[in-house]
Amino acid sequence: MEPDALTWELDETVQSGEVLAARLGVSRVAVHKRVARMRALGYPVVSSARGYRWQEGAPAPRPLARRYHGPLLERVHYLAEAGSTQDVLRAMAEAGAPEGRLVVAEAQTAGRGRRGRSWLSPRGGLYFSLLLRPELPLSALPRVSLAAGAALARAAGVGGLKWPNDLLAPDGRKLAGLLMEADLRGEEVRYLVLGVGLNFEPPPASGGAGLAAYASVSRAQVLARFLSEFEPLYARLDDAEAVLAAWRAHDLTLGRAVRVTAPGGVVEGTAEALEPDGTLVVRTRQGRRTRVGAGDVEWIGGWR
Template sequence: MFELLAHLGDRYQSGEALARQLGISRAAVWKQVETLRRAGYPVETQKGKGYRLRPGTPTPAALEARRRGRFGAFYAYLGTVKSTQDVLKNWALDGAEEGAVVLAERQEKGRGRRGRPWASPPGSALTFSLLLRPRLALSSLPLLSLAAGLALWEACGVGGLKWPNDLLSPDGRKLAGVLLEAQVSGEEVAYVLLGIGLNVHPSPHLPPEAAALEEFREASRVELLADLLARLEARYTQLSGDLEGVLRDYRAQSYTLGRLVRVTTPEGEVQGQAQGIAPDGSLLLESEGRLHRIGAGDVHLIGSL
């Protein structure tokens, strides 16, 4: 099955040609294609032309041809998993190097922030996890979340950021989100699992509050992944010496600042105007004459963009 996957690309190949390359029968090729589909891989068929992967599929070979920098040098492209975060956690515990990436076409138990499910049909989104081993103080981890959101905006080039790291479309629907899970020992950060879900191609399975990038610009998943990994690496490196630069650029792309918002926090709900982003990444919210410093919470924008 996986040998066939390595022979599939953006262009159609006949079953006869694939059978010849693999040294198997055409019927065996068809069976392997069906197995790949059931596993979640976006294999397309056209009568008279044969088989191909959906154009832009982020296979290892396709990513390696476009990759810049070290993020993604160790990369797994999977069909169906419970969660890319869980797969990458096992890699981290086994000593995988920083920059390792696990991407899956389908997650059975994919999750977003606060344990919310994140689901997308195969071939339509980028759902992956990136392993980081940051030399950051525990108090600076929220800045990593902001930097990831900023890299997302740079790679997509549309919309704006809802604090802390959701990418919204120009009309306010959700394009992408970031999930940061850290393994901490005392004041030391052992590793961080940075999970990203980005809707690329439109799908009838997307909820009304979600958007796909291709509604606003042309997009190839593998090109987008390569660019996003490069931008994540650049912003991650910037955190080591230019925190204010990250914050400045983040503020410039914020859909939250200056707006009336409602924030659900572990302590309860607060409504007011978002005034700024503190040096530690906290949201500064003015409500009833009082300035609140919010380190974690869900933001709801009040009114249209």
């Protein structure tokens, strides 16, 4: 689904229908009809006698470009709704889209998290996917996810990270999740699609948290901050210790008694270390150090 051209012209400041019509090469009536259609689809467009604008803080192209000017933002595709921003961006990647292509959706009908789980994506949250084309060995790929987790924690400004990349609110509820999907050809990384889902209000019946309860910040601000924080870490992916240090600065996992449900079974013990390849090291009650490359962590004994 290609967004309407008006999504690239609207901003947070009011613009008259006449000005927008001139830019788009259409009539004022056509602009009015397009705005009505966009609002019906779910875009946060504000109309007044003076003209049209985005709702303040909407994660739309112009508001984002004004807040972030770096190389990780090539072009923004802003959708009222998507099945999954991951799938939309993957199709663009296959068609040759460059690094920095960003897909943002107001809502997702088939959002997903790690290991195929669904991710509730009602309107009002922040859901986006970023296309990356890094030149990395396969062993270094987990650092992308760790760097993104650290950047997301910095951008949100609250909570901390549960391995591998869940952002938890101060009360331990899930605030955001991160999903990285890679397209590989042998030892070559063709591209990565990095997806983030961040709740601003707790989704109904999810048990999750919402950022609005902890910080007064807009979705555009958080997304721009994420790009600003991720950019320098992405540029230093060859420096494993720099990435690990950034992740550890927001760590809520190491030193805790944990139960990790991994593909190979359940591991219980103390989360002892994080290795350069993203592996979590758990020391079991028998004193054995077990390396876990992927899995779901639970706290033994509860959050506190």
